[in-house]
Amino acid sequence: MKDKPVVIGVAGGSGSGKTSVTRSICNRFSDKTILVIEQDYYYKDQSHLPFEERLNTNYDHPLAFDNDLLIEHIHDLLNRKSVNKPVYDYKIHTRSEEVIHVQPKDVIILEGILVLEDPRLVDLMDIKVFVDTDADLRIIRRLQRDIKDRGRSLDSVIDQYLTAVRPSHLQFIEPTKRYADIIIPEGGENYVAIDIMASKIENILAKNTEK
Ligand SMILES: Nc1ncnc2c1ncn2[C@@H]1O[C@H](COP(=O)(O)OP(=O)(O)O)[C@@H](O)[C@H]1O
Numbered sequence: 471m472k473d474k475p476v477v478i479g480v481a482g483g484s485g486s487g488k489t490s491v492t493r494s495i496c497n498r499f500s501d502k503t504i505l506v507i508e509q510d511y512y513y514k515d516q517s518h519l520p521f522e523e524r525l526n527t528n529y530d531h532p533l534a535f536d537n538d539l540l541i542e543h544i545h546d547l548l549n550r551k552s553v554n555k556p557v558y559d560y561k562i563h564t565r566s567e568e569v570i571h572v573q574p575k576d577v578i579i580l581e582g583i584l585v586l587e588d589p590r591l592v593d594l595m596d597i598k599v600f601v602d603t604d605a606d607l608r609i610i611r612r613l614q615r616d617i618k619d620r621g622r623s624l625d626s627v628i629d630q631y632l633t634a635v636r637p638s639h640l641q642f643i644e645p646t647k648r649y650a651d652i653i654i655p656e657g658g659e660n661y662v663a664i665d666i667m668a669s670k671i672e673n674i675l676a677k678n679t680e681k
């Protein structure tokens with residue numbers, strides 16, 4: 471019987487570099503070792519709402535996420551069962567029709583702005599990481615990314631930042647830093663922190679193999 475997979479939570483503000491850190495860690499291992507679960511893919515389905523109404527949702531509020539489904543999937547993966555991971559489409563603000571069938575792996579990285587906000591998720595994590603990047607850098611990165619990749623206008627990104635992203639960051643995301651075991655400044659290009667994370671994962675996997 472194999473050990474339970476190791477669960478690593480990677481939280482941090484939007485544009486802090488969570489995805490980049492996660493990708494850099496994954497690149498140090500074979501494709502078979504790490505499964506990434508993006509909390510964003512578990513935004514509540516809004517297909518029943520007209521597009522205009524979906525624009526009013528605060529996507530930085532804990533209630534925007536279907537954490538019940540996310541927790542169910544993490545439990546399944548911990549029990550070495552495969553799951554159908556939803557796929558999220560930022561351009562239409564809801565889940566897409568497709569799902570991705572994913573197999574459990576020895577390491578699960580759960581990445582998202584609010585993964586350290588729900589104690590039920592925190593309880594499932596072996597290592598908790600917070601990627602900490604200054605707000606000015608995060609908004610610049612977000613502007614570039616949302617206009618290029620998520621089909622947004624300059625005005626809409628600024629308006630959403632001021633009305634939802636910034637206040638929710640201060641209220642819900644920033645306070646979760648206190649739960650982190652490791653705080654990574656600047657994100658994606660902090661290779662010292664990424665090396666440390668990779669070594670820690672290697673140690674855990676080696677210990678599990680020795681048993
Ligand atoms: N250290 C960095 N320096 C410059 N750009 C970065 C850095 N880390 C991430 N980025 C860029 O910023 C954007 C947001 O990074 P990403 O890793 O997707 O953040 P998050 O997942 O936290 O929203 C991406 O376009 C990424 O390429």
Ligand SMILES: Nc1ccn([C@@H]2O[C@H](COP(=O)(O)O)[C@@H](O)[C@H]2O)c(=O)n1
Pocket residue numbers: 483484485488489510513529530559560562563564582583635
């Ligand atoms: N329909 C949506 C859903 C989410 N967002 C924003 O995505 C951010 C989280 O993703 P990161 O990769 O930046 O961590 C979050 O701040 C939401 O505002 C959105 O704009 N539209």
